[in-house]
Amino acid sequence: xxxxxxxxxxxxxxxxxxxxxxxxxxxxxxxxxxxxxxxxxxxxxxxxxxxxxxxxxxxxxxxxxxxxxxxxxxxxxxxxxxxxxxxxxxxxxxxxxxxxxxxxxxxxxxxxxxxxxxxxxxxxxxxxxxxxxxxxxxxxxxxxxxxxxxxxxxxxxxxxxxxxxxxxxxxxxxxxxxxxxxxxxxxxxxxxxxxxxxxxxxxxxxxxxxxxxxxxxxxxxxxxxxxxxxxxxxxxxxxxxxxxxxxxxxxxxxxxxxxxxxxxxxxxxxxxxxxxxxxxxxxxxxxxxxxxxxxxxxxxxxxxx
Amino acid sequence: xxxxxxxxxxxxxxxxxxxxxxxxxxxxxxxxxxxxxxxxxxxxxxxxxxxxxxxxxxxxxxxxxxxxxxxxxxxxxxxxxxxxxxxxxxxxxxxxxxxxxxxxxxxxxxxxxxxxxxxxxxxxxxxxxxxxxxxxxxxxxxxxxxxxxxxxxxxxxxxxxxxxxxxxxxxxxxxxxxxxxxxxxxxxxxxxxxxxxxxxxxxxxxxxxxxxxxxxxxxxxxxxxxxxxxxxxxxxxxxxxxxxxxxxxxxxxxxxxxxxxxxxxxxxxxxxxxxxxxxxxxxxxxxxxxxxxxxxxxxxxxxxxxxxxxxxxxxxxxxxx
Numbered sequence: 312x313x314x315x316x317x318x319x320x321x322x323x324x325x326x327x328x329x330x331x332x333x334x335x336x337x338x339x340x341x342x343x344x345x346x347x348x349x350x351x352x353x354x355x356x357x358x359x360x361x362x363x364x365x366x367x368x369x370x371x372x373x374x375x376x377x378x379x380x381x382x383x384x385x386x387x388x389x390x391x392x393x394x395x396x397x398x399x400x401x402x403x404x405x406x407x408x409x410x411x412x413x414x415x416x417x418x419x420x421x422x423x424x425x426x427x428x429x430x431x432x433x434x435x436x437x438x439x440x441x442x443x444x445x446x447x448x449x450x451x452x453x454x455x456x457x458x459x460x461x462x463x464x465x466x467x468x469x470x471x472x473x474x475x476x477x478x479x480x481x482x483x484x485x486x487x488x489x490x491x492x493x494x495x496x497x498x499x500x501x502x503x504x505x506x507x508x509x510x511x512x513x514x515x516x517x518x519x520x521x522x523x524x525x526x527x528x529x530x531x532x533x534x535x536x537x538x539x540x541x542x543x544x545x546x547x548x549x550x551x552x553x554x555x556x557x558x559x560x561x562x563x564x565x566x567x568x569x570x571x572x573x574x575x576x577x578x579x580x581x582x583x584x585x586x587x588x589x590x591x592x593x594x595x596x597x598x599x600x601x602x603x604x605x606x607x608x609x610x611x612x613x614x615x616x
Numbered sequence: 617x618x619x620x621x622x623x624x625x626x627x628x629x630x631x632x633x634x635x636x637x638x639x640x641x642x643x644x645x646x647x648x649x650x651x652x653x654x655x656x657x658x659x660x661x662x663x664x665x666x667x668x669x670x671x672x673x674x675x676x677x678x679x680x681x682x683x684x685x686x687x688x689x690x691x692x693x694x695x696x697x698x699x700x701x702x703x704x705x706x707x708x709x710x711x712x713x714x715x716x717x718x719x720x721x722x723x724x725x726x727x728x729x730x731x732x733x734x735x736x737x738x739x740x741x742x743x744x745x746x747x748x749x750x751x752x753x754x755x756x757x758x759x760x761x762x763x764x765x766x767x768x769x770x771x772x773x774x775x776x777x778x779x780x781x782x783x784x785x786x787x788x789x790x791x792x793x794x795x796x797x798x799x800x801x802x803x804x805x806x807x808x809x810x811x812x813x814x815x816x817x818x819x820x821x822x823x824x825x826x827x828x829x830x831x832x833x834x835x836x837x838x839x840x841x842x843x844x845x846x847x848x849x850x851x852x853x854x855x856x857x858x859x860x861x862x863x864x865x866x867x868x869x870x871x872x873x874x875x876x877x878x879x880x881x882x883x884x885x886x887x888x889x890x891x892x893x894x895x896x897x898x899x900x901x902x903x904x905x906x907x908x909x910x911x912x913x914x915x916x917x918x919x920x921x922x923x924x925x926x927x928x929x930x931x932x933x934x935x936x937x
Contacts, residue, residue, distance in 0.1 A: 552683030
């Protein structure tokens with residue numbers, strides 16, 4: 312299980328997402344509120360800003376180090392502001408056969424595409440399903456899959472389902488592709504008789520749009536007791552508003568929804584006080600974009616795959 | 617405590633039907649509080665340490681939501697209680713409470729209340745029942761408010777079909793499964809077996825409707841595997857309100873207040889469920905199940921309130937855009 316976040320809005324210092332809040336993404340390495348495990352298997356982010364060279368192409372940073380000990384991230388985060396971010400902290404089962412390497416660190420990104428994807432969850436029986444997935448991945452994307460995990464394949468499937476992955480993309484196109492990926496995974500699971508709870512929470516960004524997905528195949532169908540005895544760790548949350556920062560001693564956005572020019576999505580709130588956050592419902596996607604004036608608009612849509 | 621204080625407390629709705637002796641037993645655990653106009657009683661997200669009984673004055677209850685918006689939730693006055701869910705769910709305040717005028721009353725700390733419950737104090741048990749009913753009634757009111765508003769565009773989902781059937785899983789396997797779920801770890805193996813003996817174990821396929829909106833209260837369902845969905849039927853589909861996965865209790869509101877289901881209950885993923893008929897669920901109301909029911913009610917209420925806040929905020933966001 313992993314932790315992840317996405318941001319879209321007026322440029323924000325990465326420090327304000329990754330370090331500063333009392334339950335910031337990097338604090339979740341060892342002290343997540345809704346997940347009782349350590350997230351030690353790597354950290355990565357993709358960031359965009361209109362002022363940067365080649366603004367459609369994300370700046371990507373990945374490391375297999377335990378992120379809280381990585382002084383390079385800290386140094387970058389104190390200096391770098393971005394208008395869009397997708398970040399991911401990788402948590403894996405504490406087993407010797409787990410592959411902890413750079414190729415499996417999220418967010419996933421193929422050269423030449425604006426879109427990246429981070430995943431929290433796991434596809435049960437992925438090794439059985441993998442060969443059935445190949446035919447649904449476009450060959451030039453299949454050649455770029457470096458990771459061995461289900462997440463790496465999910466990204467390849469996602470971009471293969473986009474008519475024009477080079478973009479520019481709309482939130483509807485991204486969510487449409489997610490729906491098609493889920494439908495084909497559902498069919499392949501049925502073919503293999505896989506009915507174990509498999510979470511596919513996603514954060515997808517391309518610098519212009521942000522999509523957060525909360526979805527689990529066969530939710531709650533565990534062979535043994537669910538991890539940590541419950542399913543709270545499978546949540547997705549979001550908050551929106553403007554002027555994200557420290558207000559009255561609290562990291563939050565202000566201004567009411569009518570003034571919203573930014574959105575944060577995350578596996579769990581970045582603050583212990585969750586008052587200004589709401590949960591994305593199960594089997595749903597939040598799709599957000601910004602108009603020419605920088606104002607946010609968005610929608611929660613049902614995913615009924 | 618003076619007799620006039622007991623008399624004053626008997627005017628509080630939460631103590632209706634209690635004898636003077638019962639009220640006096642609770643009153644010994646109370647501490648007075650007084651606020652000036654504008655003073656904060658507690659802030660949202662403060663540790664929820666107990667319930668306040670208002671005997672004079674007025675208090676506004678407000679909650680924050682997306683983009684730091686402020687929503688007026690209630691105004692309470694003499695004879696009302698505020699922060700009562702702190703008695704049934706340890707956690708944090710879900711709203712702020714501020715005096716609108718000079719206000720006074722009594723504070724019941726949860727710690728003291730739990731001691732009385734543990735000792736089987738009749739007044740404490742009665743108060744716990746009252747708070748559970750209050751949570752059920754607020755859940756019902758929130759569902760009614762959601763039903764009265766249009767759902768978000770794109771949020772309607774499909775209905776399914778199917779029928780539940782009795783499960784043939786052995787009782788010991790079921791007990792092990794139940795005890796593996798976090799909320800039920802407080803039960804002893806004997807209690808789990810007893811609970812299962814009192815209920816029907818059913819397997820229900822995705823799409824099966826277990827209770828219709830407006831259908832009679834028919835007890836409590838414990839989700840052991842899979843997921844149940846609380847949903848509002850709408851023209852052209854269904855609006856999902858809550859999804860209850862393993863360890864969650866579905867139908868807690870009707871099980872507590874006996875009123876009809878406020879929304880439909882169907883199966884979102886093939887589910888294994890323990891169904892306690894209303895009489896059986898009621899028989900457990902004094903024990904550990906009562907605590908789980910209370911916590912489920914407050915969790916449902918919070919989730920529904922967040923959903924309401926989300927829907928309204930997104931509507932404002934897109935109207936403006």
